[in-house]
Amino acid sequence: MGSAENAALTLSARQASDFELLANGGFAPLRGFQGSEDWRSVCENMRLTSGEIWPIPITLATDFECSVGDVIDLKAPNGKQLGRLKVEEIFEKDVDFEAEKVYRTTDNEHPGVAAMRAEGSRCLAGPIEVDALPDHDEAFMRRYKTPAETRAEFEKRGWKRIVAFQTRNPIHRAHEYLTKAALEICDGLFIHPLIGETKKGDIPAEVRMRCYEVLMEKYYHPDHVMLGVNPGKMHYAGPREAVLHAIIRRNYGCTHFIVGRDHAGVGDYYGTYDAQRIFDDIDLNELGITPLFFEHTFWCNECQGMGSNKTCPHPQESRLFLSGTKVREMLSAGETPPPEFTREEVAQILIDAYKEGLD
Amino acid sequence: MGSAENAALTLSARQASDFELLANGGFAPLRGFQGSEDWRSVCENMRLTSGEIWPIPITLATDFECSVGDVIDLKAPNGKQLGRLKVEEIFEKDVDFEAEKVYRTTDNEHPGVAAMRAEGSRCLAGPIEVDALPDHDEAFMRRYKTPAETRAEFEKRGWKRIVAFQTRNPIHRAHEYLTKAALEICDGLFIHPLIGETKKGDIPAEVRMRCYEVLMEKYYHPDHVMLGVNPGKMHYAGPREAVLHAIIRRNYGCTHFIVGRDHAGVGDYYGTYDAQRIFDDIDLNELGITPLFFEHTFWCNECQGMGSNKTCPHPQESRLFLSGTKVREMLSAGETPPPEFTREEVAQILIDAYKEGLD
Numbered sequence: 001m002g003s004a005e006n007a008a009l010t011l012s013a014r015q016a017s018d019f020e021l022l023a024n025g026g027f028a029p030l031r032g033f034q035g036s037e038d039w040r041s042v043c044e045n046m047r048l049t050s051g052e053i054w055p056i057p058i059t060l061a062t063d064f065e066c067s068v069g070d071v072i073d074l075k076a077p078n079g080k081q082l083g084r085l086k087v088e089e090i091f092e093k094d095v096d097f098e099a100e101k102v103y104r105t106t107d108n109e110h111p112g113v114a115a116m117r118a119e120g121s122r123c124l125a126g127p128i129e130v131d132a133l134p135d136h137d138e139a140f141m142r143r144y145k146t147p148a149e150t151r152a153e154f155e156k157r158g159w160k161r162i163v164a165f166q167t168r169n170p171i172h173r174a175h176e177y178l179t180k181a182a183l184e185i186c187d188g189l190f191i192h193p194l195i196g197e198t199k200k201g202d203i204p205a206e207v208r209m210r211c212y213e214v215l216m217e218k219y220y221h222p223d224h225v226m227l228g229v230n231p232g233k234m235h236y237a238g239p240r241e242a243v244l245h246a247i248i249r250r251n252y253g254c255t256h257f258i259v260g261r262d263h264a265g266v267g268d269y270y271g272t273y274d275a276q277r278i279f280d281d282i283d284l285n286e287l288g289i290t291p292l293f294f295e296h297t298f299w300c301n302e303c304q305g306m307g308s309n310k311t312c313p314h315p316q317e318s319r320l321f322l323s324g325t326k327v328r329e330m331l332s333a334g335e336t337p338p339p340e341f342t343r344e345e346v347a348q349i350l351i352d353a354y355k356e357g358l359d
Numbered sequence: 360m361g362s363a364e365n366a367a368l369t370l371s372a373r374q375a376s377d378f379e380l381l382a383n384g385g386f387a388p389l390r391g392f393q394g395s396e397d398w399r400s401v402c403e404n405m406r407l408t409s410g411e412i413w414p415i416p417i418t419l420a421t422d423f424e425c426s427v428g429d430v431i432d433l434k435a436p437n438g439k440q441l442g443r444l445k446v447e448e449i450f451e452k453d454v455d456f457e458a459e460k461v462y463r464t465t466d467n468e469h470p471g472v473a474a475m476r477a478e479g480s481r482c483l484a485g486p487i488e489v490d491a492l493p494d495h496d497e498a499f500m501r502r503y504k505t506p507a508e509t510r511a512e513f514e515k516r517g518w519k520r521i522v523a524f525q526t527r528n529p530i531h532r533a534h535e536y537l538t539k540a541a542l543e544i545c546d547g548l549f550i551h552p553l554i555g556e557t558k559k560g561d562i563p564a565e566v567r568m569r570c571y572e573v574l575m576e577k578y579y580h581p582d583h584v585m586l587g588v589n590p591g592k593m594h595y596a597g598p599r600e601a602v603l604h605a606i607i608r609r610n611y612g613c614t615h616f617i618v619g620r621d622h623a624g625v626g627d628y629y630g631t632y633d634a635q636r637i638f639d640d641i642d643l644n645e646l647g648i649t650p651l652f653f654e655h656t657f658w659c660n661e662c663q664g665m666g667s668n669k670t671c672p673h674p675q676e677s678r679l680f681l682s683g684t685k686v687r688e689m690l691s692a693g694e695t696p697p698p699e700f701t702r703e704e705v706a707q708i709l710i711d712a713y714k715e716g717l718d
Contacts, residue, residue, distance in 0.1 A: 177664070178543065180540075180666065180670040181539075181540040181543045181544070182543075182544065183669050183670050184537065184540045184541075184653055184654070184656075184667060184669065184670060185540070185541065185544070185651040185652060185653065187669075218672075219662065219672065220670075220672060221668070221669060221670060221671065221672040222672065224669040224670070292544045293544060294543055294544065295543070297543075303578065304698065304699075305536070305664055305665060306664060307539065308543060309580070310542050310543065310546075310580060310583040311539040311542050311543060311579075311580060311583070312580065313577075313578065313579060313580040313581065339663065340663075
């Protein structure tokens with residue numbers, strides 16, 4: 001509960017995302033917002049000062065007035081009391097340094113860098129106490145499980161090898177294929193869409209959830225596939241974020257993690273395979289989860305099936321290719337892309353969303 | 360070269376298979392036919408006396424007259440001089456004990472047990488010296504590479520993650536699918552059919568090679584798939600043989616190995632997943648290769664793609680199922696099974712083979 005004597009800081013949606021993953025165990029071993037030493041260590045070495053791999057600083061940047069030693073209440077954007085921060089340090093972080101080390105660019109056109117700059121450089125650090133988790137819409141809450149609850153469910157289902165799929169897009173045939181290819185060598189698939197803040201132009205999470213739900217109903221096997229929600233926000237930090245995404249899913253109890261081309265990338269800031277190559281220098285036993293690397297996949301008329309540049313030997317003209325722009329055009333015009341590109345049920349949800357004003 | 364003073368033992372085709380894998384490095388760390396202590400240790404503990412995992416005894420059972428200390432010439436069934444055996448031990452093995460421990464049955468209807476019984480219990484043991492490898496037909500030789508040559512080729516291609524597929528059958532869509540699903544998470548696929556002795560009723564290796572070759576030409580990507588040949592024979596020892604198959608492919612330089620349902624099984628001697636479960640008790644770092652476990656796969660009309668019980672949620676009637684008997688009936692009647700079951704080019708090769716007298 002909020003305390004009469006504590007000052008109260010209302011978190012932004014992005015900050016509440018971080019609070020939630022700190023609070024529910026998704027950011028283990030972190031137990032609070034990072035101080036200057038961890039911040040620097042993470043930026044420079046991709047490790048906490050305690051030695052564990054950690055790729056992106058989790059800091060609380062705010063102008064909120066307080067002093068070291070204060071305990072401040074933390075509230076969700078909707079005013080809900082979430083818990084408290086014991087302020088152990090107040091420090092200025094070098095935003096350009098973080099941008100360069102973590103995002104590999106200081107360009108303000110990069111949405112992650114821009115978001116970080118907008119938050120500012122003054123950070124409060126310290127452990128949190130948790131009263132409650134932020135609220136989410138019913139569409140998310142019916143799939144919401146904490147990492148501990150998720151692990152318990154995997155255990156109950158007898159799954160030993162569990163592959164997680166991070167997504168911030170609707171799932172078309174290409175991604176359905178790669179989740180299923182990964183599932184073939186595992187016991188279970190954990191579809192774990194990110195529902196925190198994404199950039200303008202990304203399809204909203206509530207629309208995406210409708211797409212995932214219809215796939216769960218019609219095209220995924222309920223005994224082998226679980227749909228969850230990841231309250232995290234997007235950084236668009238490419239390789240570093242792929243590692244963060246993997247760590248979060250390790251904490252949710254997964255053993256394998258799908259890393260596609262341009263994972264968590266944006267624009268041309270990262271090479272196509274940078275988010276796969278970063279794992280070459282990481283001891284996977286230490287990381288605690290095994291990445292599975294995938295190529296771009298597509299339907300091929302000669303294969304009469306899905307494939308990639310590795311598995312399909314046929315020329316481009318045999319392959320179904322639709323650009324993102326083309327797909328958006330079709331859907332917003334009420335046209336259904338071919339079933340080899342997307343399931344009809346998914347197309348219909350997106351067509352309806354465009355009709356309702358999706359940009 | 361054969362020596363005038365050495366007595367010469369002409370190996371059976373099955374014995375020549377073992378010689379070849381001992382000689383070319385496929386059976387590393389073995390360097391000869393096993394003696395009584397290794398034989399017992401392998402049967403009882405699935406390990407060599409030196410500690411390494413080894414699942415099936417590699418012994419040379421023969422009535423050939425000789426004494427400990429002799430060096431005897433070894434000849435291929437066609438008379439080719441292969442090398443020499445330095446006889447270090449002559450011992451009687453307990454065939455029933457081996458059958459029970461390795462094959463989990465002493466039933467003479469089991470083709471592996473029957474073959475072992477036919478070979479007898481008196482074994483010559485000792486290291487081999489190699490003059491030459493057995494001859495193979497041109498269809499095999501054009502794909503023949505030793506383990507060292509195969510590893511060098513993987514290196515040259517820059518493949519780090521290489522999945523091997525053992526097969527003693529033509530590749531239909533189901534197996535094409537699982538090889539491709541495995542390839543999606545690897546850099547390369549090594550199709551490594553067994554060309555040594557198989558049981559009556561299995562499709563001959565030379566016919567199968569024609570099937571593999573047409574798939575290499577039309578449906579596999581030459582930059583990501585290699586076709587080799589494994590001179591090994593079949594034991595039909597199910598779980599123990601799955602481990603042997605994995606070790607052989609580790610020696611050929613592969614990092615992953617596909618284990619399907621009933622791998623290397625025959626009849627009802629093994630449970631459907633026994634050949635997968637055996638790996639639960641094996642330290643994979645020690646083994647040096649990671650098994651990838653697959654279910655039975657099929658075409659599904661609702662998925663409009665290949666899948667398994669894990670990835671397809673649809674009822675049986677949506678799935679294309681043809682029994683082995685039904686497929687043989689169709690092919691021997693000159694009928695092409697549907698393209699969702701087998702590639703037309705493969706069906707044609709098999710139809711032709713049946714016309715030419717395949718049983």
